[in-house]
Amino acid sequence: MTRQSPSIQDVARRVGVSIMTVSRAMRGVEGVSSAKRSEILAAAKALGYRPSRTARSLAASHSTLIGISLPMLFNEVFADILDGMRRTFDTAGFDLVLDNSDYDSHREALWVERMIDWKPAGVVLSGVDHAPGVREQLRAAGIPTLEIWDQCADPIDVCVGIDHVAAGRAIGEYLLACGYKAPAFVGVEANRDPRAEKRLAGLRSAFLAHGHGGPVVRRSERHASFEAGMNETRALLAADGQHPDCLCYLNDHMAFGGMSACEAHGLSVPGDIGIVGFNGLGINAVLPRPLTTLVTPRLLMGTLGARMLLARINGAKVERQSVVPVEMSVGATTRMMGL
C-alpha cells in the first residue's frame, strides 16, 4: 500500500473545518481563533501533514526558493559569503538553490533563465558583470536581486561588496610607501575574473601615478590555485632580464604557491622579493611567514547582503548599494625597502 501523503483536505475533514482555515492556520496567518489553530496544528501533526511547497508556490505564484550563483565553492571567499547568507536565509525559511558558474557568464545566464522558471523569492549573483539580458530578465520578472562581492553605481536591484579598483590601488600605495618600484601581477585569463582585473587596474594606476611603470602581468589559464601560483611564478622568474621587486597575486592561494616558487628559485622573501596576496584567508594564521594581504570581510558581506535581499523581498526600500571596507594586513612577506 502506497498511502499518499495527507493533503490539506484530510486535515480539514478531521478537524471539521474548511481547507481555507487549515491553510491559514498552517501559515500562521490571521483569521483563525487560537483554539482552532492549535486544534488544527495538532491534527496536522497527528496525520503527518506537511503543506506541499510546489502547490503553495503555484497558488501563491512565487516560491520560497532563493537562487545563488557563485563562481566556485572551493574557495574560502565564496564559502564564507555563502555561509553568511545561509544563516540569515535559513532562519527566514527559504531554501537555497545553488549554481556554480565557474567564472563563466554564459553559464550564469543560462542558470538565471532556469531559475526564473521557479519563480524564486530572490536571486543572488556574484559580481556585477553579467551576460547581456540577465539584468533585463531579472528586472522584467520582478525578482529581488542581490549582486555581491563587487560594487556598482547602478545595480540590477541591490548590491553589496567591496571596491576592487580601490583595493588594488590601496595595495599599490602600500607597496609604493615601502619603496617597491617594479611590481608584477599574477592572475588568471582576463575574461575569467572581472574583479581581479579591477584590482589590477587599481594597482596599475597607483604605480603610474607615481611615475613608475605598470605591473608586469602573468596569467594562468587554469584556476587561481596554489599550483597555478607556483607555476606562473616559476615561469615569471625564469624569464630573461631583471625580475620584479614585488609580486601581487590574485588571491592568497596563488600568493602562497608563488612564495614556494620564489624560495625554490633561491630568492628570499621578503629579502629579495616582496609578496602580496588578497583576501586574508585562514591559512595565514599558521604560516611561518604570514602573507601581506588585503583582508576582505566576507562573512559580513554575506550577512549584510542577505539582510538587504530579505528587505527587498518583503517590499522594503533599502539603499541600493553598500560598499564595505577592506583592511591592509601587513605580514612578513613585504618590507620597507632600504632598511
Place this chain on the structure above:
Amino acid sequence: MTRQSPSIQDVARRVGVSIMTVSRAMRGVEGVSSAKRSEILAAAKALGYRPSRTARSLAASHSTLIGISLPMLFNEVFADILDGMRRTFDTAGFDLVLDNSDYDSHREALWVERMIDWKPAGVVLSGVDHAPGVREQLRAAGIPTLEIWDQCADPIDVCVGIDHVAAGRAIGEYLLACGYKAPAFVGVEANRDPRAEKRLAGLRSAFLAHGHGGPVVRRSERHASFEAGMNETRALLAADGQHPDCLCYLNDHMAFGGMSACEAHGLSVPGDIGIVGFNGLGINAVLPRPLTTLVTPRLLMGTLGARMLLARINGAKVERQSVVPVEMSVGATTRMMGL
C-alpha cells in the same frame, strides 16, 4: 504595465493547437509531428514562453530539484564531491538545493523534512549516520536517496564512499611499518564527525593488534581548521611526560597547522615527530615538505554517486553500495624509524 509572463495557453492559441500538444512539444515527448514541434518551439521562443517549474512539479507530482546536504562547504573535500555531482546533475537538467548541516544531524533532519515538501527528484546526504526518522521519512516518501562519503551495508537507498575504518587502519599499518609506536590523534569532538571517529577506531585497532597502546586523543571544540590543528597540537605538546612519536590528524588542514605548532615547539618533522594528514588536498603540491596523507577520490565519488542517483531516479536497479579505494601518499612528514 506588468505584463504577465506568457503561459502555455498563449502558445497554444498562437499556433492553433491544444495546450497538450504544446506541453508535449516543450517536453520533447512523443506524439507531435516534427513540423508542429518546430512551429511550437518557434512560437514559444517568439513569445518568450518558459514552462513554469512550479506548475509542472505540481501536475507531475514531483520536481526536478535535487536536495544535497553537506556538513560544510569550505572544505575541499565536500567542494570536490559537490563539484563532481554538479556536472552530472546539471547536464541532466536538475537544480540543486543545498544545505549545510554544520555536522549537526538534527539540522540535517529538519532540512530533510523541508526538502521532502518540495517533492524532490532525489536527495543526497553526507555520511550514513542520521538522526532517527530521517531514513524512514525518505523511504516512505519514495525519494531516491544517495548517501555519500561513507559506506554502509544497508543504506537508505544507494551509497558511495570510502571505508573509514579501513582507512584509519591503513594509516596505522603504515605507521607501524615505519616503526612508530606512540601515536596521537587530533580531531574534533566525538559527536561532530562520525567518519573521523571511524578512522580513529581503525587507527586504534591497528596499534592494539600489534601490542601497542591506542592513540592519545586530543579534540578541538571548533572546526577542523588550520588554527584548530595548531592550537590542539600546541596543547598536546605542552602536556607533561613524553610526547607521541607521531601525530595523526582529522584532515590535512589540521595536520598542516599541527606541523607549524611542532616546529614552533622546537620539534623537527619528521626527525623528532611524524605527521599524517587525511584527504590529500591541493595545498600539498606547494608545501616545502608535503604531508604524508591518505588521498581520497572525492571527484570520483561525486561523479559516481550522481550517476547512481540518476539511475535510481530513472527507476533503474543499481548496486546499492559502492566503496571506492583510497591511496596512501607518503610525503616528507614521516620516515622509517631507526634509519
Place this chain on the structure above:
DNA sequence: GATTTCCACGTTAGCGCTAACGTAGGGAGT
C-alpha cells in the same frame, strides 16, 4: 432595538501545468 463593526470562518475560482484516456483519419493487411 436598529445599525454598524468586526471577527472567524466558508465559498469560489483559479495558479499553469500533466496523466490518462479519447478520437479522427490514413495506411496496411486480407
Place this chain on the structure above:
DNA sequence: ACTCCCTACGTTAGCGCTAACGTGGAAATC
C-alpha cells in the same frame, strides 16, 4: 470493402494549494 492498427492530436480531470471575496453572528455604538 472491411477490419485493425498506428500516429497525431484533443478532452477531461485533476495536482494541492491560496487570493479574493462572501457571510453569519456576537459585540459595540447610537
